[in-house]
Amino acid sequence: MLKSLKNYFLNAPVRRKLMVMLVLVALSASLVLSLVFSLTNYNSEQKTLARELMLLGQIIAKRTAPTMEFVKTGSANAVLKNLEDLAEKPSVILACVYFDSGELLAKYTPDEVKGDCPEFSELPFNYGYDFKDSRLYTYQSIIAAGQLEKPLGSLYMVSDLREMREHMRDIALETLGLLFFVIIGVYIFARRIQGIISNPIMKLTEIVEKVKKEKNYNLRAEKSYNDEIGTLTEGFNGMMAEVEERDINLEDQVRQRTAELENAISIKSDFLSNMSHEIRTPVHQINVYARFMNEDWEEASEEERKGWRRRVFDASGRLENLIHSLLDMSKLGRGGATLSLSKESIRDMVNSTIEGMSYDLTKHHVAVEINDLAEGLEVECDRTRILQILTNLFANGVRYGNGSTLIATIKKDTIYCKRRGEVPALHFSLADKGIGIPEKELEDIFELNFQSSRTRTGAGGTGIGLSIIRDLIKLHGGKVWAENNPGGGSTFHFIIPLESDYGKANAE
Amino acid sequence: MPSENYANIHVLAVDDDEINREIAARYLTRKLGFINSAEADDGSTALAYMESHPDTDIIFLDRMMPMNGLEFFRRIKDNPAYQDKIIILQTGKVLPDDLAEVLESGIIHVLRKPYDDKRLAQFLYPLAEEVRVKRELKKALGSGSADAAPDKVHTLEEAQNAAPLLAKLAKEPAKVVDAIYQLLANGLEHGVLGLSQEIKAELHQEGSYRETIDARLRQAAKPVTIKTTSDNGETKITISDLGKGFNPTPHFTITPEKLLTPFGKHLLLAARIFKDIKYSDEGRTVTVIL
Numbered sequence: 001m002l003k004s005l006k007n008y009f010l011n012a013p014v015r016r017k018l019m020v021m022l023v024l025v026a027l028s029a030s031l032v033l034s035l036v037f038s039l040t041n042y043n044s045e046q047k048t049l050a051r052e053l054m055l056l057g058q059i060i061a062k063r064t065a066p067t068m069e070f071v072k073t074g075s076a077n078a079v080l081k082n083l084e085d086l087a088e089k090p091s092v093i094l095a096c097v098y099f100d101s102g103e104l105l106a107k108y109t110p111d112e113v114k115g116d117c118p119e120f121s122e123l124p125f126n127y128g129y130d131f132k133d134s135r136l137y138t139y140q141s142i143i144a145a146g147q148l149e150k151p152l153g154s155l156y157m158v159s160d161l162r163e164m165r166e167h168m169r170d171i172a173l174e175t176l177g178l179l180f181f182v183i184i185g186v187y188i189f190a191r192r193i194q195g196i197i198s199n200p201i202m203k204l205t206e207i208v209e210k211v212k213k214e215k216n217y218n219l220r221a222e223k224s225y226n227d228e229i230g231t232l233t234e235g236f237n238g239m240m241a242e243v244e245e246r247d248i249n250l251e252d253q254v255r256q257r258t259a260e261l262e263n264a265i266s267i268k269s270d271f272l273s274n275m276s277h278e279i280r281t282p283v284h285q286i287n288v289y290a291r292f293m294n295e296d297w298e299e300a301s302e303e304e305r306k307g308w309r310r311r312v313f314d315a316s317g318r319l320e321n322l323i324h325s326l327l328d329m330s331k332l333g334r335g336g337a338t339l340s341l342s343k344e345s346i347r348d349m350v351n352s353t354i355e356g357m358s359y360d361l362t363k364h365h366v367a368v369e370i371n372d373l374a375e376g377l378e379v380e381c382d383r384t385r386i387l388q389i390l391t392n393l394f395a396n397g398v399r400y401g402n403g404s405t406l407i408a409t410i411k412k413d414t415i416y417c418k419r420r421g422e423v424p425a426l427h428f429s430l431a432d433k434g435i436g437i438p439e440k441e442l443e444d445i446f447e448l449n450f451q452s453s454r455t456r457t458g459a460g461g462t463g464i465g466l467s468i469i470r471d472l473i474k475l476h477g478g479k480v481w482a483e484n485n486p487g488g489g490s491t492f493h494f495i496i497p498l499e500s501d502y503g504k505a506n507a508e
Numbered sequence: 509m510p511s512e513n514y515a516n517i518h519v520l521a522v523d524d525d526e527i528n529r530e531i532a533a534r535y536l537t538r539k540l541g542f543i544n545s546a547e548a549d550d551g552s553t554a555l556a557y558m559e560s561h562p563d564t565d566i567i568f569l570d571r572m573m574p575m576n577g578l579e580f581f582r583r584i585k586d587n588p589a590y591q592d593k594i595i596i597l598q599t600g601k602v603l604p605d606d607l608a609e610v611l612e613s614g615i616i617h618v619l620r621k622p623y624d625d626k627r628l629a630q631f632l633y634p635l636a637e638e639v640r641v642k643r644e645l646k647k648a649l650g651s652g653s654a655d656a657a658p659d660k661v662h663t664l665e666e667a668q669n670a671a672p673l674l675a676k677l678a679k680e681p682a683k684v685v686d687a688i689y690q691l692l693a694n695g696l697e698h699g700v701l702g703l704s705q706e707i708k709a710e711l712h713q714e715g716s717y718r719e720t721i722d723a724r725l726r727q728a729a730k731p732v733t734i735k736t737t738s739d740n741g742e743t744k745i746t747i748s749d750l751g752k753g754f755n756p757t758p759h760f761t762i763t764p765e766k767l768l769t770p771f772g773k774h775l776l777l778a779a780r781i782f783k784d785i786k787y788s789d790e791g792r793t794v795t796v797i798l
Contacts, residue, residue, distance in 0.1 A: 277600055280600075280622065281622075284622040285527055285528075285531070288531050288624070289531075291624075292534065296538070307530075311527060311530075314527075315527070
């Protein structure tokens with residue numbers, strides 16, 4: 001019972017808690033006050049009553065004294081008459097007059113009470129009063145005028161406390177009535193002032209509930225006063241602002257990431273679709289020419305047969321290159337490509353490339369001019385990879401150069417590298433006088449899957465060669481770019497440091 | 509295969525890729541038997557070729573070239589001299605968006621790459637047959653025969669003879685003669701024989717479509733009937749067959765999917781040529797106003 005009451009209180013709304021507390025405090029204070037008031041009252045009532053009865057006893061004693069002086073014995077009637085006046089005071093329930101010798105002279109008791117006078121020797125004291133067992137006992141000597149040393153006898157009276165009790169009850173009722181009004185007053189007052197504390201809390205709670213329900217983080221609570229609740233409200237608003245900001249940032253981030261992902265997915269799927277087309281073409285050609293060889297071999301001329309073999313050979317070579325590129329790309333994409341570095345002469349690598357491409361160059365009547373401005377320049381690089389890059393650039397030159405002479409330029413330059421700052425570098429460029437690159441595509445041609453409009457017009461090319469070049473040059477710590485020549489055609493440049501940082505940066 | 513029926517049809521293959529061109533040329537001459545086959549390596553070369561060879565019948569066009577196929581078509585489509593050229597676009601891109609672009613350009617024949625000689629024959633022979641018939645009809649119109657038009661035809665050959673006679677009822681016979689023949693042929697192929705496009709493609713593959721069909725038609729011995737009426741200076745021709753009928757409505761529109769077959773596009777042209785064309789009796793009877 002007490003426990004559930006306590007629980008109820010603890011879980012009650014703040015408003016009710018404050019009310020209960022205020023009212024309880026007021027009530028207890030009033031009760032204590034009333035109690036103190038009652039006790040003091042009781043005491044003084046007792047004193048008043050005792051004094052009153054003592055006075056009454058004195059009056060009786062005084063009136064009785066002359067009678068007792070003159071009539072020693074047998075004149076009890078006169079004394080009794082005196083005593084019977086006590087009927088006026090109903091609270092007196094017994095009055096006894098003793099001679100000094102201890103003999104009982106007269107006794108008074110109201111009709112409804114039948115009391116007996118105790119033996120004189122049993123009386124507890126010879127002057128004064130005493131409250132005992134809800135009775136007031138008074139005792140006083142009866143003395144003749146001027147004969148203080150020789151009392152005539154004693155008057156013993158017993159009163160009940162009914163008068164006092166009645167009086168006390170009236171006081172209690174008054175107190176209770178007052179208490180009632182006090183409580184009502186306190187209640188009304190408490191209702192008014194608890195708002196000072198509970199209203200700001202209610203406002204804050206309301207906003208919290210709303211936020212919880214609506215998930216709306218731009219709501220703010222209103223601050224009422226500069227107290228702790230005010231601080232709490234401010235803190236809450238601050239936290240909300242932070243959450244809101246974080247939400248907005250998060251949404252932006254999610255949107256951005258999603259766009260990036262979508263873009264990546266679309267690049268990948270475009271790439272796949274391009275690649276499947278690129279793969280299908282040579283496969284189809286191989287298939288067609290193989291069929292010609294199979295079905296029409298007998299009737300074909302020697303020249304035709306040679307042509308078919310060449311076609312199958314070329315197409316399968318293209319397919320192989322394509323698959324190599326794809327593997328390279330997937331390696332580079334996963335960061336799995338490694339360089340095996342050695343000091344190489346750039347001139348020597350360019351020569352090797354041209355030698356390797358002699359068939360294509362002759363076939364398309366393309367001449368190459370080498371412009372070596374840094375004779376004997378050696379560069380730390382992966383020879384195979386640089387050859388691959390050069391071959392790719394030369395092949396592009398043949399493909400898009402319109403048969404113009406390709407001009408390869410080798411010179412010394414510098415490049416900024418993170419670890420060592422500006423360092424000496426090799427700058428290679430290859431210029432053609434062909435169809436050039438549309439100005440707005442110059443930035444993008446190194447992107448994976450970017451198909452230049454010149455490629456789309458049917459000039460061939462897979463659009464992955466340049467992206468591989470870019471990744472390989474990056475791996476060498478260099479940069480690659482393309483530009484259009486004022487006189488037509490385009491130039492591809494790359495710069496790589498003479499001393500490679502590859503592997504060293506990782507070691508740090 | 510190869511068929512001798514279409515030897516004198518003049519086909520121009522345009523492709524910038526040397527290998528593809530070589531393959532196409534070999535297919536066209538050795539496998540399909542087009543003797544008058546020529547090659548061009550892009551749109552502009554093709555334009556030059558057509559200037560010097562106005563008798564080119566079919567242009568077999570790659571889409572992706574320096575002057576791409578669609579651009580080439582844009583250049584020739586408004587030239588009256590090239591109105592009856594048949595343009596076939598070959599492309600590997602047959603996604604709905606790509607085809608929609610082709611459809612918009614006005615090209616109505618698309619051959620999906622890669623193709624082999626069999627698919628090439630199934631696509632090219634029906635169009636070559638069109639060219640061949642067109643030539644015959646033109647010749648017949650020129651001969652000035654004054655015979656009355658027959659009231660029924662049993663074979664494609666009879667239809668080919670009847671069409672010019674019916675066309676003479678119109679003010680401009682040359683304009684309507686092909687369309688009249690196609691309506692008669694429709695009645696014979698679909699009404700009498702109930703051929704589907706797939707079967708037509710199969711029959712075309714051998715390059716002797718006309719002979720095969722006429723043999724079957726003679727066996728079936730069910731004619732397509734022709735009725736001509738003249739009213740207020742308007743001439744009506746009503747052509748009826750006794751076949752299963754068909755729903756003609758979809759045949760009056762062209763869709764991206766239809767680009768990919770050489771068949772089913774005659775009604776599209778007929779609707780442009782005749783003053784009015786109406787199907788009745790669940791597609792078994794067609795009435796045109798010349």
